[in-house]
Each structure stands twice: as C-alpha cells, then as structure tokens.
Amino acid sequence: MTAQQRFLVTLLSCVGLAPLAACSADDDHDHASGPSSDQIAAWEDAYEQVELGKVDSSGCSGVVVPDSAGFQRRVALTFDDGPNPETTPQVLDTLKQYGVSATFFINGNRAGSDAAKSVLARILAEGHILANHSQQHLNLKNLSSAQVDSQVRLTHEVLVAAGESRFFFRFPFGSASCSAMNISKSYGYVVTGWHVDSGDWCYAAATGGVGYCHPSTFRYVPDSFRADMVGYTLSQIRSKNGGIVLFHDIHQNTASNLDAIVSTLVSEGFTFVNVNDAATFPKLNGAAVAPSKFVGDSCADHANCTFSDGATAASCHTHGGGGFCTLPCEGFCPDQPGKAPTFCTSLDGGQTGSCVSKSASLNGQCASIPGTSATSVERFVGSSGAAATTAIACVPN
Numbered sequence: 001m002t003a004q005q006r007f008l009v010t011l012l013s014c015v016g017l018a019p020l021a022a023c024s025a026d027d028d029h030d031h032a033s034g035p036s037s038d039q040i041a042a043w044e045d046a047y048e049q050v051e052l053g054k055v056d057s058s059g060c061s062g063v064v065v066p067d068s069a070g071f072q073r074r075v076a077l078t079f080d081d082g083p084n085p086e087t088t089p090q091v092l093d094t095l096k097q098y099g100v101s102a103t104f105f106i107n108g109n110r111a112g113s114d115a116a117k118s119v120l121a122r123i124l125a126e127g128h129i130l131a132n133h134s135q136q137h138l139n140l141k142n143l144s145s146a147q148v149d150s151q152v153r154l155t156h157e158v159l160v161a162a163g164e165s166r167f168f169f170r171f172p173f174g175s176a177s178c179s180a181m182n183i184s185k186s187y188g189y190v191v192t193g194w195h196v197d198s199g200d201w202c203y204a205a206a207t208g209g210v211g212y213c214h215p216s217t218f219r220y221v222p223d224s225f226r227a228d229m230v231g232y233t234l235s236q237i238r239s240k241n242g243g244i245v246l247f248h249d250i251h252q253n254t255a256s257n258l259d260a261i262v263s264t265l266v267s268e269g270f271t272f273v274n275v276n277d278a279a280t281f282p283k284l285n286g287a288a289v290a291p292s293k294f295v296g297d298s299c300a301d302h303a304n305c306t307f308s309d310g311a312t313a314a315s316c317h318t319h320g321g322g323g324f325c326t327l328p329c330e331g332f333c334p335d336q337p338g339k340a341p342t343f344c345t346s347l348d349g350g351q352t353g354s355c356v357s358k359s360a361s362l363n364g365q366c367a368s369i370p371g372t373s374a375t376s377v378e379r380f381v382g383s384s385g386a387a388a389t390t391a392i393a394c395v396p397n
C-alpha cells in the first residue's frame with residue numbers, strides 16, 4: 001500500500017465520524033472531510049433540544065441540563081473530545097492565566113500515549129475536572145447495552161487511574177437513550193449537557209470550516225456570526241446570563257479564540273464556576289431542594305418552619321399528636337399557591353391568634369396534618385377590625 005493509499009484509508013475510516021468520533025487523535029483534525037448527514041442530524045437534534053425545547057424521543061436527554069436559568073452571570077466552561085497534546089495545553093494555558101477551572105470530557109481512546117497521559121495529569125493538577133465522554137465517541141443510542149457499558153467503563157478506568165473522583169459524563173453528540181443513561185448512572189455519573197454550544201466544531205478546519213461555519217453544516221448559526229465564533233459564543237452566553245458552555249479542545253481555532261472569549265466575559269462581569277457548583281447548578285448536582293414549609297405543614301420544632309409573613313417568623317405549634325407550622329395573626333393570614341388556604345383562629349383560648357390551614361383537599365381534609373381534625377372555629381379578630389366569622393379548619397383534637 002502506498003502512502004497515498006494509506007492516507008485515503010485513514011480518511012475514509014473517519015468520514016462520518018470526524019471530528020467528533022472514533023478517529024485517532026492524530027488524524028481527526030486538519031483534514032477537510034466534511035461531516036456526515038448523520039452527524040449533522042445529531043448536532044441539529046442537540047441544538048433543538050436545548051434551544052427549541054424539542055422533547056427527546058427517548059425521554060432521556062443527554063443534552064438538556066435540569067437547571068435552565070438563574071445563572072447570575074456565572075459560566076462553566078467544558079471541553080470535549082480531548083485530550084490533544086497540541087491544543088489542550090494551549091487551552092490550559094489560557095485557563096491558568098485567568099484562574100478558571102473547567103471540565104474536560106475526554107475520550108479514553110485518545111488518552112493512551114505518554115503525551116496524552118501527561119496532559120491528563122496537568123488537567124487534574126491545575127484544578128480542573130477530568131470527565132467521561134466515552135471511549136470512542138460513538139453514538140451510544142445505537143449500541144447494545146454491553147457495548148455502552150464497555151464505552152463507559154473503559155474511560156471510567158482512565159479517569160480513576162488518573163486520580164479523578166468526581167464523575168461527570170457527557171454523551172457523544174449529546175445523543176442518549178434511557179438505558180444508556182442508566183448504565184452511566186450505574187457508575188455514579190452525573191450526565192451533563194450544556195446551555196451554550198460555541199459551535200467551535202463547525203468553525204473548525206476539521207469540518208472544512210477554517211474559521212467559517214457553513215450553513216450546510218450547522219444551519220442554526222445566524223449569518224452574521226458565520227465567520228465569528230467568538231461573537232456567536234458571547235451572544236449566547238449573554239442571552240442566557242451564563243450557564244454551561246460547550247467547546248472542543250481538539251481544535252486550534254478553539255484554543256486560539258478562548259482568550260478573547262474569557263477576557264470579554266471577565267470585562268462584562270461574568271464569573272466562572274465549574275459544573276459541580278451546586279449553587280449554580282443545584283439540580284444537576286442533585287442537591288435536595290427541601291420543599292419550603294408553610295402554614296399547616298407538619299413540623300417537629302421551630303427550625304422546620306423557616307418562612308415568615310414579612311414581619312414575624314413562623315414557629316412550630318406542637319401538640320399531643322404532632323406539630324404544624326403557624327404564624328401569629330390578628331384577623332388575617334397569608335395564603336400560598338399550592339398550599340391549603342389559611343385562617344386566623346386562637347389556639348390558646350382567645351388570648352392570641354395563630355394561622356392554621358382550612359380543611360381542604362390539599363390537606364386531605366386535615367388528614368395530612370397529624371393530630372388535627374376538621375373543626376368549626378371562630379376567627380381571632382384582635383385589633384384587625386376584621387368581621388367575625390367561622391371556618392372549618394385543622395386544629396388539634
């Protein structure tokens with residue numbers, strides 16, 4: 001086989017996979033083979049899930065992040081498909097310059113060489129997260145469970161060997177199925193999508209772009225940004241006020257443009273967090289968001305009742321059969337959507353008023369408030385001037 005024939009075999013083996021797929025790290029960039037229609041379809045599907053709210057047909061999206069807003073100008077940078085011993089160190093240099101911690105979703109089959117291993121060691125040593133992007137960057141939706149398991153496990157072993165213990169997983173192309181998702185979760189992974197696609201893959205030489213994103217490759221990039229990856233990325237981050245941003249550290253244009261993107265964000269008051277920041281991405285990180293208590297909700301002590309009426313903190317009214325949250329009142333009590341309506345009555349023989357729940361379907365006619373029963377009670381008027389009235393409310397038996 002001539003050198004030319006070998007080149008052609010390599011090229012053909014990568015068509016339809018490059019730049020994101022199972023080519024070796026050495027030949028997956030810089031050649032000008034275009035993306036396949038399957039790839040374009042996968043990219044468009046991912047974009048439509050994030051931007052257009054299209055429901056993934058499997059019901060298990062590898063793209064959509066459960067936290068969709070409230071970023072308060074906080075940005076998490078992520079880099080997929082590496083390591084690349086040429087371009088990843090350039091990305092690391094820029095991150096170091098700005099003191100930014102990011103996440104690198106690697107493909108295990110690119111991590112075998114000594115050069116690649118030293119890049120992984122540097123990623124961890126400089127405070128970044130090393131994460132799993134599968135072994136070969138195949139479309140996991142199309143594989144058997146055994147194949148998916150192998151794709152997850154092999155890269156998992158690379159991460160563990162490198163010393164990583166925070167387990168984040170990103171599906172190649174964002175393409176997931178429920179069963180593939182369950183397999184990745186069985187290894188303890190948090191499946192991590194993104195909010196902003198920089199489109200760097202489309203601007204990259206590997207997709208024939210050389211800094212220009214062709215409409216036939218990614219039709220969702222506005223024409224005004226066809227030659228402006230920096231502008232396209234910044235405009236999306238601004239419109240979402242932050243979020244998780246997708247890059248690929250295997251492309252030279254990504255490494256070259258990163259400084260302009262980070263420095264502009266810094267100048268505009270954005271700050272940087274990582275994907276494991278539970279304050280910015282609480283649902284992604286599984287933080288149990290305690291449902292807030294309100295009048296009538298059960299409690300054991302005052303610490304369980306953390307709300308107020310704007311002036312007075314709630315407390316826990318305990319009685320023989322349990323306890324419920326209450327507020328002091330004269331005449332009136334606040335209501336809250338999703339909770340039973342409230343009523344001001346006296347629980348101490350008419351000396352003071354306390355807010356209680358009215359008997360309602362939301363509390364099972366008082367059955368969900370232990371130790372109470374639906375009882376006709378009089379309003380505690382106090383100095384409010386409210387009219388005297390009665391209501392069926394949940395008061396201690």
Ligand SMILES: [Zn+2]
Binds near residue numbers: 172173
């Ligand atoms: Zn990828």
